[in-house]
Amino acid sequence: MAPAAEIIPIEPARVMPAKGTNDPRAKNRRCRPLASGPFHFFHFSPLKNFLTTGVALLALSGTAWAQGPVSGTILDARTGTPLPGATVLLDGAAVAAASDGSFTLPAVAAGAHELRITFVGYEPLVSRVLGQEAPQQLRLTLQPGGILTGEALVTASRANERTATAYTNVSKQALAKRNFGQDLPYLLDQTPSVVVNSDAGAGVGYTDIRIRGTSNTGINMTINGVPLNDAESHGSFLVNLPDLSSSISSLQVQRGVGTSQNGGAAFGASINISTLESRQEAYAETQNTFGSFNTWKNNVSFGTGLLGKHFTVDGRLSRIATDGYMNRASSDLKSYYLSAGYQAKNTLLKFITFSGREKTYQAWNGVPEPAITGDQKLLQQYIDNGELSEADAQRVRQEGRRYSYYTYDNQTDNYQQNHYQLHLSQGLDQDWNIGAALHLTRGFGYYESYRARRKFVDYGLEDVVIGGQTITRTNLVDRKWLDNYFYGGTFALNYQPKDNDKLQATLGGAWNQFTNDHYGEVIWAQYASNSNIRQRYYFNDALKTDYNAYARATWQVLPKLGVYGDVQVRQIKYDINGVEDDQNDVTTRARYTFINPKAGATFTLSEGQQLYASYAVGQREPVRSDFTDRPSGDQSAKPERLDDYEGGYRLSLPNTNWLGSNTAVRFEANYFYMNYRNQLVATGQLNDVGTALRTNVARSYRTGLELTGFASADDKISLSSTLTLSRNQILNYRDVIYDADYNPVIASEARTTTVSYSPSVISAHTLEGQPLSGLRVALLYKTVSRQYLDNSTSEDRRIKPYQVLDFRVRYALHPVFVKEIELGLLVNNVLNRRYVANGYTYGYPGADGQQQTFNWYFPQATRNFLASVGVKF
Template identity: 45%
Template sequence: MKNLFHFRKVLFRQKFPLTILCSLALGVAVQAQEKPKDSTVVEKLDEVLVKAVRVEATSPITHSNISKVELSKRNLGQDLPVLLGYLPSVVTTTDAGAGVGYTYIRVRGINAQSTNVTINGIPYNDAESLGTFWVNLNDFASSVESLQLQRGVGTSSNGSGAFGASINVLTDAVSDQANGEISNSFGSFNTRKHTVKFSTGKLNDHFEIAGRLSNIKSDGYIDRASSDLKSYFLQGAYVDDNTLLKAITFGGKEVTYQSWNGLEDQDLLENDRTFNTAGMYTDQNGVTQFYDNEVDNYRQDHYQLHWNERYSNQWSTNIAFNYTKGSGYFEQYKQDQDFEDYDLIPITVDGEAITSTDLIRRRWLDNDFYVLNANANYKNDQINMTFGGSYSTYDGDHFGEIIWAQYPSSSTIRDRYYDGNGKKDDFSLISKATYRLNEQLSIYGDLQLRLVDYRTTGLNSDRLPFNIDEHYTFFNPKAGITYRINDANNLYFSYARANREPNRDDFENNDVVKPEQLNDFELGWRHTDKAFRFNVNAYYMLYNEQLVLTGNIDKSGNPIRTNSGDSYRLGLEIEAAIMLSKAFSLQPNLTLSSNKNKETNASLDGQLVNLGKTNISFSPEVVAANAFVFQPNDNFQMSLLSKYVGDQYMGNTDAEGSKLKSYFVNDFNITYEIAMNSVFKSIVLSGLVNNLFNEKYVSNGYYYTYDDDFSVPGEISTIEGAGYYPQATTNFLAGITLKF
């Protein structure tokens, strides 16, 4: 009862938006759930690609499903995380401010480094950073058949452990009929997207070739935060009644002007919120200039081969191979750099000793990633069981080059001033099953054994020896129970444990870093009928040594994390779909949560202070969304999309200077499909107005402190600072798609 009163206080203290509150008053819960599958129904072979990492409608795992049709209505150039921004417990942000370029997603307050992402069952998270960089797969939503977002630990997956969510993506299914489309969209900040797609349909009833080419460009809301993004998707498939072979390649090339510094000047935030400090330097005349090539330049290519075989209505297997090649750099103009930091020799010019220089440097990544997955599935009317394993190996080079220097000293072009390597092997075995005890009761069990080896050699970017040799053995059990009350209602409860290794940055930024462990308890109620669907889910996530964001960032703009000891996340998630009439529906969701470090110690004015229980960084107590949808027929839809994110702290000390204020934004989306009888099957017109009411808000930032013992002799004072990432005010995108 105490926690219920806490949630009620949080709800009204945060000045909860009236539109969402009214929607929740009409009924609490979630978007439509798929109907339970009858075990006698023959499953589509395409779906077997993700069988090992997804769950079904009645599983005791909290999840949301997104279809291709749902994604397409707002797919006008923004990255996939932005398209998922209205799902429960989700908060998204973007460096450039308008959803193009570097975008990020947090679920239940947990960032992308703790969100497991798979594409056709293949791990997508970077092996070393554990992050996901959707900018490398721009316009990927145009090639997504369906997507499942699991909140909490979820089911066992391939790759790094899920500590807040997992996102399982299935790419385009084999098309029976030949088709194609040309999509173009334009909008604010010179944003434009051009996409061409095609499919041959089944040739001779067995073969299909399909593909996509995309190009997205944008100047960005933030000054000079431009993006030039190119991507492709190509698949060849052979299919018959029991066999599916798919060879898939996809990838992208991105060149984005850096905007990861944020704004540390409060006056600029209020009066010149688009100012970008990246590339800024002072020339010989004392005039501020901006380097024109302060960019991130990276290419990533994926090659997948999938073989799905169905031996009967009970048995099926999936074998998958993957190779990913990534290579690129970010380039920076740096002033007054000490020679010793780049292993350069001091020189004498006109009798004057020179020990520093202006220079331009590139910091490179060059990596190879191989994956082998193998799974088997058996199901009948009582049991649905999957077992198998995954092995991946990663080899990545990290090095830096000086490509220009005012005083080059002993260097020559392309000299490497640091050079290092990271290797990672990841092996896991899984076995999971759902067993129906009777018509009302089913139980779920899931066991995973995961072995991780991580080794580094050479120097890091600070030219310090960086030698890690860590070996982890993780056992991750999960169990749950579902009770079917009747055709419309079921209750579920689950427990899951997850263990997760630190990432490369954690090792670099901490003298000692430990793996983190999570015990996740989920209790839910699902109701489904034609007019009203809802989910209510309560969760308690108990962490040991959780790696939480400190709010600070490192020299490359990456967030710094540290072990927090014991911490927890306690929350209530409510989501609904309410049919008010044949044409009008509401889709509200609400998350109320309490996210705490049980004990926090911090250095303040030279003294170690115990702050007791504090809030976990970037974990708002209230996150809510709603969609008012008007759809009189299949060809026309208008939606008003609302999102509220409550106050959140950028650090873990509850410092007032680390607080991000709450915000409430609204988007308006319209689509209209015109059926044609000539060259084109149809023409789709779509429009999107983001931030309809011109809210000036900040969705992300960083917070830092350091002890200053120079201001007053003999005294130490703590200096604090913060940086902010402003998001775009009112902006629009409009598009036209020609289908044939």
């Protein structure tokens, strides 16, 4: 996190040279430049010019620099561990250290300069740097003793090089590069094993992320150590927190089970978010974006810096709006973030509140397959089966892949979520500190839908008699409400001896409770029958209590061998009372106790090279829909268990002389084998509000290899790539089909099939260059192989492979009247591919008795752009 300590004059501290070309702690990272340069405009419409630009980057990178860069790594003087987010000030202009503690000042003019490093919980460091043409590499160490860090609670659940698991740290600067207003999943699109999609097609509104084929219901998400996942559905609905990315100070993605987390178990990955940054200097910033589909983003951020040596206040206001790529798929999103903190030498107390309000036109229904493919025979079948009017039939023919079924002007999802957190970090002595938090999340909102020809009896109403005619159906508008509270507390007690960095330990846990009312109201009906205003036609409430405790330790047994152990105990009580919208009694009583052990080891081959291996158990309870979307009284949904085996190799060469350049190279190969028992997998169908229906499968597994590489030369040009190759299989699976009366029939033949929504190949590549000071140009390429919509491995029910190329340019100016003006442009889907990234399927018996299948897809936007202007005061 960024520092919040007062800068005080001290004697110049030692600036140590890098330990050598293989020092893993002195990584060369890219940071935003401090000097401006001439503005260049690239005309990039044709693919030919894109390729020409890429070649030009390579050519310019060797000649454009007249001043040498200064790079380095900031470390804890006791332990040698990196200090991510430390502030680096050169003559008063600031950059922040990356998640591995590295920083780069791309152009340092000739002469002497003051270099000042600050970090919360450490004494500031002040020294002098002489600008020169040759690149300089520094190793800077800070002594503990300043104000206590505010991330004691967050870092307690984060992985590091000692925990023998697969993880990716994403810095604030890396998020800012991609942040043009799209949701957080799109900002993580280039991280390993990630697949993203958007209901509205352009990355704003309802979006989803899958990691290793696991949807966000299997991805544990926390903000400052507080669970974000909905306690009932396990989903993380980031549409409720628009522009959250602008307030993130650091983020870590762990793949697999990972370390013990608060909240639901990680069944594919975890995303650990921190917003606890405290900036020492006062600031004001604004980011403004306009783009395709009438997309707008406007935000204002501010901070007081350190007031009276102890107090800080930071805030943000944001609005994002878009019409969406899909027709009638608009979003209107508003949010705020506010924090106020008090800090002393051994104490940090911070209150944080953030909130989001969203109104999105419902686009979860998707597009019928023939509207995309143009198959007129199948399209007519869709029209006939849906009993579409002539006007609606004409619409689907005209709108094609951008078709939206709904036309009611307020067919919208309306939801507000308010978060309140109180964090305390307290140093107990030189070896111990504790982090604790109290939290409250308040959520409320509704879907509003127009329903045609609904039976009165389904809404608890009487038939209407007019004259001698009995009317049994009516057109109506209803609202399905959620009204919930989530509250509790978390803690982490951390032990790290000052005089012995071989042992580190944490004892942590949480107690959380969730209450939620689900109910529906009729707000209009063509025939009112015996209804009242806001006629309530169903109601059920839920109460879920979740508490856990965990203990974790790392021990450096030998100079090259370290071991890691972690065990978590988690207990859940879950009760539902009442009926669902179909008048099905969903009363549920569920109790679970899980014990989740984890262990691992690391072995250092040489400076910058490491082998690691780990074993971890994850267990979690079914989600709400696994109970409520089954027949009345059916509570047969079973909890899932995952045995996760991970092993890999890491290489880090932060400062090598290759072809005359100061080159940084990183590489990681990670093998995983995730063995499931009773995994709940998507059937390919949705319920009436777009939630995927799931079923337990007795035995299944995911296994694969993740390759990640990064190389940069003098911070002029860099290439990062990730490739995942995997197999995702269900053993002895039996298909479910439907007879003529729509009753489910389980196929008698058992076979091995591929898990739905699980591509076998995922890759992401980013080529970025800085041909001129202040100008950064990047090409981003993503590939995803074939995915199946259900577990039948049927070629008729699949998402075709796709490849997407994006182009990004950012240019920073430093005029005298403001600190910085940054101009940005993001062109998505440069090659104008027509692809789909998500979908669902439904099987039913045809007139000839044969099983029929119909697919719906979510098309993604063709070529589109987002242009931004950011100002820092």
